[in-house]
Amino acid sequence: xxKVESAVKEFSGFRAVDECSFEVEKNTITGLIGPNGAGKTxxxxxxxxxxxxxxxxxxxxxxxxxxxAPHKIARLGLARxxxxxxxxxxxxxxxxxxxxxxxxSGENIWNSWFxxxxxxxxxxxxxxxxYQTLEFLELEHLSDEMAVNLSGGxxxxxxxxxxxxxxxxxxxxxEPGAGVNPTLLNKxxxxxxxxxxRGKTILLIEHNMDLIMNICDRVIVMNDGKHLVEGTPAExxxxxxxxxxxxxxxxx
Amino acid sequence: MxxxxxxxxxxxxxxxxxxxxxxxxxxxxxxGTLMPLTGGLAxxxxxxxxxxxxxxxxxxxxxxxxxxxxxxxxNVDTQTNPQAGVDGxxxxxxxxxxxxxxxxxxxxxxxxxxxxxxVPGETxxxxxxxxxxxxxxxxxxGYVFRTVPSDSLQGVVAGNLAADLNNDKLxxxxxxxDYGQGLNDAVIEQFEKRGGEVTASIAFxxxxxxxxxxxMEAASENPDALLLIAYTDDGGITIIRQALENxxxxxxxxxxxxxxxxxxxxxxxxxxGMYGTAPTSMPGGNGPELFTELYEEEFGEIxxxxxxxxxxxxxxxxxxxxxxxxxxxxxxxxxAINEVLAEDGMVVNINEWNKAKDLIAAGxxxxxxxxxxxxxxxxxxxxxxxxxxxxxxxxxxVNESVEIQ
Amino acid sequence: MTLAGxxxxxxxxxxxxxxxxxxxxxxxxxxxxxxLFNIGIAGFWAVGAYTSAIMTKAPxxxxxxxxxxxxxxxxxxxxxxxxxxALVVGIPTIRLREDYLGIATIxxxxxxxxxxxxxAWLSNGVRGISAIPKPLAGVFGSNYNLFFLLIVIIVxxxxxxxxxxxxxxPWGRVLxxxxxxxxxxxxxxxxxxxxxxxxxxxxxxxxxxxxxxYAHFTSxxxxxxxxxxxxxxxxxxxxxxxxxxxxxxSIIGAFLTWGIWTGTEFLTGMLPxxxxxxxxxxxxxxxxxxxxxxxxxxxxxxxGEKKYSSKSTANSK
Ligand SMILES: Nc1ncnc2c1ncn2[C@@H]1O[C@H](COP(=O)(O)OP(=O)(O)O)[C@@H](O)[C@H]1O
Ligand SMILES: [Mg+2]
Numbered sequence: 001x002x003k004v005e006s007a008v009k010e011f012s013g014f015r016a017v018d019e020c021s022f023e024v025e026k027n028t029i030t031g032l033i034g035p036n037g038a039g040k041t042x043x044x045x046x047x048x049x050x051x052x053x054x055x056x057x058x059x060x061x062x063x064x065x066x067x068x069a070p071h072k073i074a075r076l077g078l079a080r081x082x083x084x085x086x087x088x089x090x091x092x093x094x095x096x097x098x099x100x101x102x103x104x105s106g107e108n109i110w111n112s113w114f115x116x117x118x119x120x121x122x123x124x125x126x127x128x129x130x131y132q133t134l135e136f137l138e139l140e141h142l143s144d145e146m147a148v149n150l151s152g153g154x155x156x157x158x159x160x161x162x163x164x165x166x167x168x169x170x171x172x173x174x175e176p177g178a179g180v181n182p183t184l185l186n187k188x189x190x191x192x193x194x195x196x197x198r199g200k201t202i203l204l205i206e207h208n209m210d211l212i213m214n215i216c217d218r219v220i221v222m223n224d225g226k227h228l229v230e231g232t233p234a235e236x237x238x239x240x241x242x243x244x245x246x247x248x249x250x251x252x
Numbered sequence: 253m254x255x256x257x258x259x260x261x262x263x264x265x266x267x268x269x270x271x272x273x274x275x276x277x278x279x280x281x282x283x284g285t286l287m288p289l290t291g292g293l294a295x296x297x298x299x300x301x302x303x304x305x306x307x308x309x310x311x312x313x314x315x316x317x318x319x320x321x322x323x324x325x326x327n328v329d330t331q332t333n334p335q336a337g338v339d340g341x342x343x344x345x346x347x348x349x350x351x352x353x354x355x356x357x358x359x360x361x362x363x364x365x366x367x368x369x370x371v372p373g374e375t376x377x378x379x380x381x382x383x384x385x386x387x388x389x390x391x392x393x394g395y396v397f398r399t400v401p402s403d404s405l406q407g408v409v410a411g412n413l414a415a416d417l418n419n420d421k422l423x424x425x426x427x428x429x430d431y432g433q434g435l436n437d438a439v440i441e442q443f444e445k446r447g448g449e450v451t452a453s454i455a456f457x458x459x460x461x462x463x464x465x466x467x468m469e470a471a472s473e474n475p476d477a478l479l480l481i482a483y484t485d486d487g488g489i490t491i492i493r494q495a496l497e498n499x500x501x502x503x504x505x506x507x508x509x510x511x512x513x514x515x516x517x518x519x520x521x522x523x524x525g526m527y528g529t530a531p532t533s534m535p536g537g538n539g540p541e542l543f544t545e546l547y548e549e550e551f552g553e554i555x556x557x558x559x560x561x562x563x564x565x566x567x568x569x570x571x572x573x574x575x576x577x578x579x580x581x582x583x584x585x586x587x588a589i590n591e592v593l594a595e596d597g598m599v600v601n602i603n604e605w606n607k608a609k610d611l612i613a614a615g616x617x618x619x620x621x622x623x624x625x626x627x628x629x630x631x632x633x634x635x636x637x638x639x640x641x642x643x644x645x646x647x648x649x650v651n652e653s654v655e656i657q
Numbered sequence: 658m659t660l661a662g663x664x665x666x667x668x669x670x671x672x673x674x675x676x677x678x679x680x681x682x683x684x685x686x687x688x689x690x691x692x693l694f695n696i697g698i699a700g701f702w703a704v705g706a707y708t709s710a711i712m713t714k715a716p717x718x719x720x721x722x723x724x725x726x727x728x729x730x731x732x733x734x735x736x737x738x739x740x741x742x743a744l745v746v747g748i749p750t751i752r753l754r755e756d757y758l759g760i761a762t763i764x765x766x767x768x769x770x771x772x773x774x775x776x777a778w779l780s781n782g783v784r785g786i787s788a789i790p791k792p793l794a795g796v797f798g799s800n801y802n803l804f805f806l807l808i809v810i811i812v813x814x815x816x817x818x819x820x821x822x823x824x825x826x827p828w829g830r831v832l833x834x835x836x837x838x839x840x841x842x843x844x845x846x847x848x849x850x851x852x853x854x855x856x857x858x859x860x861x862x863x864x865x866x867x868x869x870x871y872a873h874f875t876s877x878x879x880x881x882x883x884x885x886x887x888x889x890x891x892x893x894x895x896x897x898x899x900x901x902x903x904x905x906x907s908i909i910g911a912f913l914t915w916g917i918w919t920g921t922e923f924l925t926g927m928l929p930x931x932x933x934x935x936x937x938x939x940x941x942x943x944x945x946x947x948x949x950x951x952x953x954x955x956x957x958x959x960x961g962e963k964k965y966s967s968k969s970t971a972n973s974k
Contacts, residue, residue: 289936
């Protein structure tokens with residue numbers, strides 16, 4: 001489904017991602033963990049096309065997508081959330097979601113002028129879908145609120161909501177649980193599993209180890225921009241290298 | 253939303269009140285003036301406006317017009333810009349109820365004013381300074397006049413001059429504005445009519461350091477002479493110097509912008525005997541001298557700027573026409589202009605308004621010896637003009653002869 | 658001064674306001690909705706004006722054409738040529754930072770002015786194009802301006818409708834989202850450059866049509882009419898006064914700004930003749946003060962940003 005080969009990304013000489021390679025199998029939940037500054041978010045940006053690779057390759061569904069424009073990769077069926085939530089501040093929560101689905105005929109201005117009824121009926125469906133998503137995220141009471149007024153946790157949920165609205169094949173989730181209350185976190189976990197049941201593939205950055213251990217099929221550990229180890233959650237839990245990496249972070 | 257509506261209504265009212273309070277009814281005869289007081293030609297507009305004010309003063313001191321009414325001038329600032337000029341002209345016509353306007357200065361404002369306001373609004377428009385040949389051919393129903401000759405007039409004389417000086421092949425370099433282009437076109441037409449060949453006609457942008465590439469191109473087919481349409485301060489002198497230095501040309505014909513002794517400084521021997529052209533006042537009368545005297549009495553020293561005299565004349569001519577027509581209606585004024593003016597009429601000087609009124613009352617025609625010389629319009633409303641031919645002798649400018657067109 | 662006179666000036670005034678309102682609506686699509694920095698409005702205005710003039714005039718030896726086409730064809734051609742210009746300017750710059758587009762537009766406006774000035778075969782150079790036909794001239798006699806005003810209002814109504822419809826549609830939602838955060842829009846699979854370009858072209862089309870209306874109304878155009886002051890900056894002032902991202906505000910901004918621009922003339926016109934030169938300077942200061950007062954009291958413009966929403970179309974039926 002997703003294959004990264006010897007990816008390198010430098011920021012003015014500093015290698016944030018350093019010869020990192022891994023694969024994500026179709027229809028799995030894969031955890032991407034590692035201490036802060038390990039290069040996880042940078043890796044997401046490389047996969048999603050938001051950053052350009054300095055070296056290496058990214059394959060998505062067998063297709064080489066190195067340095068594709070982000071919107072092109074998104075259209076191939078990749079959705080992502082941002083670690084620091086990005087919201088369309090002066091737009092309503094509902095609009096934040098309704099923006100997402102691709103292939104809306106009203107996105108063509110010509111249609112929006114002259115094929116009003118088609119556009120309107122699509123918009124109704126789109127709106128219904130957005131409401132469903134909001135209900136699931138327990139945000140429906142905020143549908144008409146400007147996104148700028150949401151709390152940090154609510155913004156994270158909205159991020160997730162946008163990823164769901166895209167109906168993608170592969171979802172990259174960057175710390176979806178940060179700042180979310182435990183009940184909701186469980187719900188998010190359930191839903192990630194549901195997504196997998198529906199045939200989707202999920203790559204998940206998360207610091208909450210319980211979540212990782214409970215839902216992931218495989219876990220990849222990054223450290224200093226490198227691929228450190230990978231394996232099943234159980235293997236990772238007991239791997240001394242992983243402990244060392246995390247301890248190293250704590251003492252540094 | 254309701255509050256907004258009230259707000260807008262208030263703004264509209266404010267605007268209307270401005271419109272209404274700006275004007276107050278009075279028993280006067282009004283003439284509009286469209287002078288630029290801001291924008292590119294502001295430094296001219298101030299003085300051309302003085303020209304119109306001087307005419308107003310003379311007329312009012314001598315009893316006004318239409319049986320003792322005062323002449324009132326209403327000026328609108330064109331900002332040297334067609335959008336503002338057209339708007340201002342429409343204001344004069346609609347709000348001030350004016351059917352006679354002096355203006356505008358630049359052709360770029362005068363022509364749209366004529367086409368979108370004066371002609372449809374049946375308003376007489378006399379420009380004191382728009383020299384574009386386009387005005388000649390405008391479909392104006394006779395409403396548009398000017399008290400300056402068209403640029404093409406000088407071009408005709410310059411074209412003839414070039415042919416008379418036994419040149420077969422002529423190169424032209426001209427300043428890239430409507431003045432330069434108009435002259436250039438007229439020279440080409442006339443010179444070719446006389447059997448000559450124009451080998452190059454090149455526009456130049458003002459104030460460059462080097463004009464060698466223009467000169468090289470102009471000289472490429474070995475023309476006999478260079479006809480230079482330029483001003484002294486926009487690159488004309490540089491072109492002459494570089495043409496001589498590099499031996500591109502040794503024979504020149506100049507136009508009015510170069511009629512100044514400084515063009516010969518240091519190169520007297522090379523320019524000795526060269527000819528040029530320049531519009532001059534129509535011969536006859538002593539209008540220009542009288543005008544300078546009256547102007548300086550009123551406003552102090554007269555600046556060396558053009559079109560002050562022609563602005564005076566435009567105002568005076570409109571007053572004459574209104575007096576003749578006995579009305580301030582546009583069509584009547586239009587017709588009266590050609591009825592009252594005649595080359596062989598009774599002479600009226602610029603300070604003889606009373607005499608003019610008496611002559612009009614007696615049904616006489618008038619030869620108006622204006623501030624810029626006698627004013628006579630041809631049948632398309634262009635002022636008849638006189639073009640002088642001048643020559644360089646001992647490093648000085650000497651007037652040779654005058655051609656009337 | 659008569660009531661009829663005031664009325665006829667008002668009609669005339671509104672025609673100019675209308676033409677400027679078209680420009681402001683167009684700039685609002687580019688700037689207000691898409692965040693695009695077009696400081697070369699004069700260029701699009703000029704291209705529209707010249708295109709329609711050349712298309713509709715009777716054949717003339719002075720310039721290209723004319724092709725004697727009907728007025729409506731002239732307007733459409735003006736819009737299309739201005740759009741093509743926008744495409745050409747936009748392709749290399751629209752994906753870059755916004756100031757690049759600004760520089761490019763200011764450059765292209767100047768280039769266009771120079772081309773018009775120098776390429777006499779095309780545009781009759783500095784002498785300009787005269788006798789541009791007025792649609793149905795002669796049919797309405799002295800009420801002609803009223804008819805022309807009607808044309809202008811119809812054009813505004815169409816553009817206003819299309820702009821409102823567009824901005825409240827999914828298309829407009831993407832555009833507004835781009836202004837908020839491009840990354841989000843890209844992550845949702847939308848081609849940001851395409852939407853920007855569409856907004857730029859749409860605005861340019863409207864500017865072209867506005868320019869054409871100007872040409873037909875004044876019957877004469879020359880490079881003098883397309884200086885940055887009256888053709889570009891005034892439109893920006895109108896947009897800022899009315900409030901960016903608000904179509905209604907754009908129209909009011911045009912009305913008010915042009916009203917102040919010309920209305921101060923009435924005020925200073927009341928001063929005695931001896932003060933006219935000073936009055937001209939005072940007028941410019943007055944304009945400045947008016948604008949200053951509006952902006953200080955309402956920094957967002959008179960109407961501020963309107964809350965546009967795609968829901969307003971979805972729920973309207
Ligand atoms: N745009 C950037 N410019 C410079 N350095 C960056 C940039 N983005 C990330 N980094 C650096 O790269 C390293 C990896 O960051 P990141 O990928 O965000 O780590 P993680 O998500 O694993 O915590 C960090 O040291 C961070 O400071
Ligand atoms: Mg991170």
